[in-house]
Amino acid sequence: MKKFINATIYGDSESQELLIENGQFKAIGNGLGDADEVIDLEGRLVLPPYVDPHLHLDYIFSGLGDGNANISGTLFEGIQRWSDNKKSLTEEMVRERAIKGIQKEMNKGVQFIRTHVDITDPDLTGMKALIKLREELKDVITLQIVAFPQEGFFRYKGAEQLMEHALEMGADVAGGIPHFEISYEQGVESLKRIVHLAIKYNVMIDIHCDENDDPNSRFLEVLNALVMENNYGKYTTASHTCSFGSVENSYANKMLGLFRESNINFISCPTENAHLQGRGDSYPKRRGLTRVKELLNNGNNVAFAQDSIADYWYPLGNGNMMNILDNGIHLAHYTHIDEIYKAFDLITYQGANIMRINDEYGMEAGKPANFIVLDAKDSYEAIRERAEVLVSIRNGEYLFKRKPQKNEVEIDFLKQ
Ligand code: FE2
Secondary structure, three states, X not given: OEEEEEEEEOOOOOEEEEEEEOOEEEEEEOOOOOOOEEEEOXXXXXXXXXXXXXXXXXXXXXXXXXXXXXXXXXXXXHHHHHHHHHHHXXXXXXXXXXXXXXXXXXXXXXXXEEEEEEOOOOOOHHHHHHHHHHHHOOOOOEEXXXXXXXXXXXXXXXXXXXXXXXXXXXXXXXXXXXXXXXXXXXXXXXXXXXHHHHXXXXXXXXXXXXXXXXXXXXXXXXXXXXXXXXXXXXXXXXXXXXXXXXXXXXXXXXXHHHHHHHOOEEEEOHHHHHHHOOOOOOOOOOOOOXXXXXXXXXXOOEEEOOEOOOOOOOOOOOOOHHHHHHHHHHHOOOOOHHHHHHHHHHHOHHHHHHHOOOOOOOOOXXXXXXXXXXXXXXXXXXXHOOOOEEEEEEOOEEEEEOOOOOOOOOOOOOOO
């Protein structure tokens, strides 16, 4: 039995003890009795592990190397470059890249990842590699896999059959990209087929939806209507929805009412979309984000995600969800002090809601003892200082432990 003492649990002000037995939280509170090992957290902030609910592990680090840079910085050039280069992809290459990406994310305190995997490939190379890794690594990381038709559900010939094959292989989620189909009609039809397949295979839905600056892009409206009719909103996520940041307020208000009814979830990828969007603007330049704050105030579940690490779409990224959170709350104006205090929800509980892993996620007696410890006394200090993750615990065991860095030296600037 292990006991962590003086833990400031996110959302509570008093420090508590965490008693762990057989990989689970046995009890959380005070005066919990003896344990074989007692670890003093000295009042540091304890959170459930970070969740990254939108990543592309099959592309990760693909944008490195000669001639791979995306010159225009647009989504469309990214898709073209990936399409040109993916033909030489092997399972071993995907496996190596994915492991490197998972290592990066785990190092920063992530233990739950939803990865999109391109299925517009006759060999389903990425899908095969990721399905094996999901099983192989399940004790250290929870992977959820989206069957994602990167080159279009209709635009890529045979994608529908490939998606069905991927779902039969065990993909957890059906994906889509309606704004990349060749017409509005085909985009709508792709959403109908994807919703149908998701219901048929009893999987969740996560659509790359309106990832553009076009205020007339309307696939979010279509997706929302389809899942509302099928009472499937809570199993559905609209990722990106950048154009919803550009629509008129009167239209946005109408849609917010409908999102409240459907309970659809949203994922915003702040750094990725700040980079990709607004490329056609002169000034003022749009921020590229959906209406994060308004969706949250509307009662919809919203999470932030990394999306890309050094791939054809985005040259940066290192799996650090604190960086994503910091950028996201700035770009979304989610910076009132009360909002900052609860902003960790965007990279923890709300991502877990999207992945529907609530049974195994959160700091409660009876759940797996998964948590991280930050070098800060509370959530406000942690975000303001971009506090480092010092400890990551999975099923009661250390994934890693690092010493706090003394990141400020005393500068004797008054001494002559
Ligand atoms: Fe994506």
